Amino acid sequence: MKYLSQITLITAMSLVGELFTYFIPLPIPGSIYGLVLLLVLLMTGLVKLSQVKAAGDFFLSLMPIMFVSPLVGLIENTDAYRGLVLPVLLASTVSTFLVMAVTGVVSQALIKKTEGKEGHRDA
Amino acid sequence: MLNEAASSVSFFGIFVTAAFYLAAVKLQAKTKLTILNPIIVSSAAIIILLLVTDIPFEVYAYGKPLEDGRYDGTGASLFQILLTPTTVCLAIPLYEKLSYLKKYPLAILGGITSGAVTAVGSVLTIKLIFGLNYEQYVTLLPKSVTTAIGMSVSESLGGIVPVTVLLIALTGLVGSVIASFTMKLFKIKHPVAVGLACGTAAHAIGTSRAREFGEIEEAMSGLSIAVCGIMTVVLASVMAMIPI
Structure with missing residues (x-):
């Protein structure tokens, strides 16, 4: 029964998320509305962590396997990928390096700024 | 021959995906090499399997072909149905x-x-x-x-x-x-x-x-x-x- 009630709750979030996508004219996937909704319910205490944790961890542990068949799908109509080899290589290397550097530098500067202020207050 | 066998049974794609992914996870655990990402390794191995044996991608992804030209749904794409609830669980x-x-x-x-x-x-x-x-x-x-x-x-x-x-x-x-x-x-x-x-x-x-x-x-x-x-x-x- 534990799993059944947890799965019901999680699929309910998925369904409400899909309804949001249907009614809101934005290209935002239903799963994202569902994610935010579940987060809000957990934060407000309307849903307890113990009411979703077991089934949630089960779903999350299976997640990587859901990406295998789309990747195998690369053997289908290879024409569609023509001209994307170099862009994909650039996006996975140069762009990843830039994102990592910018995120690290900006967040470290912001931490120092905050901690500097607190230090000032202490003094 | 393998092609015919795979096309006349249900659950081929689901089993192959689970088994290959599991093997790839074990391979990475043993070698401790980041580059041997289990998703990439298992997908590449399955692509090679399909190309060598001539098993159609549709059989792998959607299951056993039915008489009306549809598939019985016991292929690897079954896992993708779980993607939305799993994303919610993030x-x-x-x-x-x-x-x-x-x-x-x-x-x-x-x-x-x-x-x-x-x-x-x-x-x-x-x-x-x-x-x-x-x-x-x-x-x-x-x-x-x-x-x-x-x-x-x-x-x-x-x-x-x-x-x-x-x-x-x-x-x-x-x-x-x-x-x-x-x-x-x-x-x-x-x-x-x-x-x-x-x-x-x-x-x-x-x-x-x-x-x-x-x-x-x-x-x-x-x-x-x-x-x-x-x-x-x-x-x-x-x-x-x-x-x-």
Whole structure:
């Protein structure tokens, strides 16, 4: 029964998320509305962590396997990928390096700024 | 012969996917090589299997062919049905790490926003350099986010989903390989900043790398996955609507 009630709750979030996508004219996937909704319910205490944790961890542990068949799908109509080899290589290397550097530098500067202020207050 | 056997039974694709993925996870655990990412290794092995045995992709993905030309649904794509509820469940690890967000709200939100903007901005630059069309552009847009979110973004914007999945996996691999070097080069030392950089740039694979740096790094990286994912969804949707 534990799993059944947890799965019901999680699929309910998925369904409400899909309804949001249907009614809101934005290209935002239903799963994202569902994610935010579940987060809000957990934060407000309307849903307890113990009411979703077991089934949630089960779903999350299976997640990587859901990406295998789309990747195998690369053997289908290879024409569609023509001209994307170099862009994909650039996006996975140069762009990843830039994102990592910018995120690290900006967040470290912001931490120092905050901690500097607190230090000032202490003094 | 193998082709005929696989096409006359149910559950071929589901079994092959589970078995190959499991073997790939064990291979990585044994070799401890980041580069042998289980998703990439198992997919490559299955592609080779299908090409060698001549088993049609449809049988692998959708199951046993029926007389009316449809398939019985016991193929590997069955796992994808679980993708939406699983993405919803990403709220759970995010909720568990929320105490960190309350401690460094400005650094976390500011850092991840700057990273998400850089990711989308660099893809826009690539689009302009190569003159990519809309379909190709939205395929690359969700490159830095976790695969579950990136896949749905690519799909709902009209991208080529398999390429998005490949790009996200490659991004994770590259990110985890260059992490130490990048942190040293830019003198990123604060554990919170290191974790945010790993998770924002390289999602779940970056988070496994962050685990090796330390506990705070891992938690921050895990937090970045969902936060960066949500931000990118919004950013990518806005970017896709702007005619450039």
